[in-house]
Amino acid sequence: MSLRESLEPIFNRLPAVASPEGHVHFKNKLMWTLGILVLYFALANIPLFGLSSDSIDLFEQYRAFFAGASGSLMLLGIGPIVTASIVLQLLVGADVIKLNMSDPADQAFFQGAQKFMVFVMIVLEALPQIVGGYIQPDVGVASALGVTPSIVTGIIFVQICIGGILILFMDEIVSKWGIGSGVGLFIVAGVSQQIVTGLFNWGIDTTGLPIGILPKWIYIVQNVGLDYIATSEGVMFLLIRGGILALISTVAIFLIVVFAESTRIEIPLAHSAVRGARGRFPVKLIYASVLPMILVRALQANLQMIGLLLSGRGI
Template sequence: MTLRDTLEPFFNKLPAVASPEKHVHFKDKLWWTLGVLMLYFALANVPLFGMSQDSVDLFESYRAFFAGASGSLILLGIGPIVTASIVLQLLVGAEIIKLDLSDPRDQAFFQGAQKFLVFVMIVLEALPQLLGGYIQPDPGLASVLGVGLGVITFLLLVQIFIGGALILFMDEVVSKWGIGSGVGLFIVAGISQQIVTGILNWQPDETGLPIGLIPKWVYIAQNVGADYLFSGEGVMFMLIRGGILALLSTVAIFLLVVYVESTRIEIPLAHSAVRGARGRFPVKLIYSSVLPMILVRALQANIQMVGIILSSRGINFLGEFSGSTPLNGIMYYLAPINSPYDWIPSLVRESFASYGVAAPATWQIALHVFIDALFLIGGGIVFALFWIETTGMGAKPTAQKIFNSGMQIPGFRRNIGSIEKVMQRYIPKVTVIGGAFIGILTLVASLLGTIGGAGGTGLLLTVSIVYRLYEDIASEQMMEMHPMIRSFFGEQ
């Protein structure tokens, strides 16, 4: 008996959300999606019982696209799901685990293995934070309850595990009963909240300026002279601290992503049995979607977590940290760029002065930017290729779907091999180009900054996910009006 034969029955017994037995009506899907979204916001406001206020958020700079809420039941957000996906995709891609993802049995095994890995990753991401002293138990509560700090720490682990499991099952509910994916929905919810806060928040930051864009401009208009604002230093002040650059970057990325999402190659199709019935199969420039960017940033986040934990133990050969910010060593170069404060030399020196350490040299800053660009562009290509293979979007599974729908490509024989050859001409090339392009867009947005500190990756994900959600809603409405269209999408 192989290891797979041993694990398969175990994976099949893992708790799962039941799939609908028949077509779920559009209105019901909408209600399921809205219900899960409301539950997500509710869980984000449930604090961890027994957590001390002295705790440190290890993933603060990644919080936006991990869709978690600091100090809440969903502290880890989608982190375990994304990390499990990275590990499994790398294992399958390197053929350490040999699976044919066009085979339904292999697909089921892959999904079972991924779910099991998610549970493992919840523990592996929570334990280092608990044992490393980042998530600290409340000594006052331990004293009141008459128990040791170890008991409170265990209670925190149980709560984090429950929150992580709830996020996993909520994602399943949306995928099976709702519209789009739960992971995408949670990212949009978290980033949108940050953007709204970044526009309207009147609370002051460490420099005394309001955090929100509109209150900030009102404050500047009332307290800063026009002579200064129209000077060279004043223009730079308004661009960086005034948030104008972040606003322009946010608007530009929004428009670019919408434009790129609508850029596609359309392969003509004709029905083999119904004369005159024609259609088109669109291969979008961002064919793999922007979700592989989460995998890239999650990989960086996990690398940084290793550095932070080692640094907290006095092992600094990878670099020293101030909170979750790397100050030197290899971890400085592997950290993501989030704003102009990470690459404009004068602003970098200002940031490092607040940490009380020497700022990196200009060549070190340039190397930091280059490595982040390599991560985003190279990682975007690699994970985009993995993504289409593991989600059934590759040339072979797509050819199978087209063939099963009764469609064929005019001028070619009606068999899977002919359709696959045509798909092979376009899908891999477009996937590589799209992955690189999304990496470049993410880099530009990260360099310029965004409203609310959502980050280039977070903003890019949000715009693309919302656009695709709009397309999904339109598709659902069309299938509701024309039930025959469902057969093309494999629905009953």
């Protein structure tokens, strides 16, 4: 029995979201998508039980790509899904795993292998953070429960794995029953949340100013004199600390991306069998979209995590 024949029964037994038997109405797709979006935001705001405030999120600087939220059930975000996809694509592309992606049987095997690899990556991305000491248990919680901190650490590990599994099936639900891809939905949701928070957050930063741009402007109007704002120093204050430059940059980048995404390059075509028959084939200017950036950031994040763990061990 070959390795593939041994693995296929395992892949077939993996839990999966049932595919729709017929056409899914747009209204139902919209409801499923909105439901998963609400569930995602809810899970992203549920903190990990027993997590210490001294814990370090290794993927904090990659949240725009990995979605999720620090210290929550969505700690891993879409990292395991993207990493599993990278590993399998490399193995198939290098013919280490020989698959014909035009064959339905090979496609089913690839999808099963990808899901199995996601489960593996959930453990491989959660366990090193705990073993490396970046995710630490709350000693107070352990004392209140009458258990050792290692027990609380195990509970945290289980919660992280549950969150990773949930986001996997949420992605599968959106892909089969919703609109678009769950991975893209979670990224957009995370970025949108950051934009809304950056606009309306009334919290105070270390400089004494509100974090959100609109509350910051209200504070400046109420507490900073117009004489100071009219000076060159005041203008720089508004541009940098007032968030005007950040807002202009964000809007400009958004408009540039929308323009580039909507731009098509028309390639002229000529029919060899019919003389005079000509046509044009439109190709997107940004054909690959943001997928290469996500894949590169996922690879970078995993290499950085491995490097930090080895550095912590003195290697």
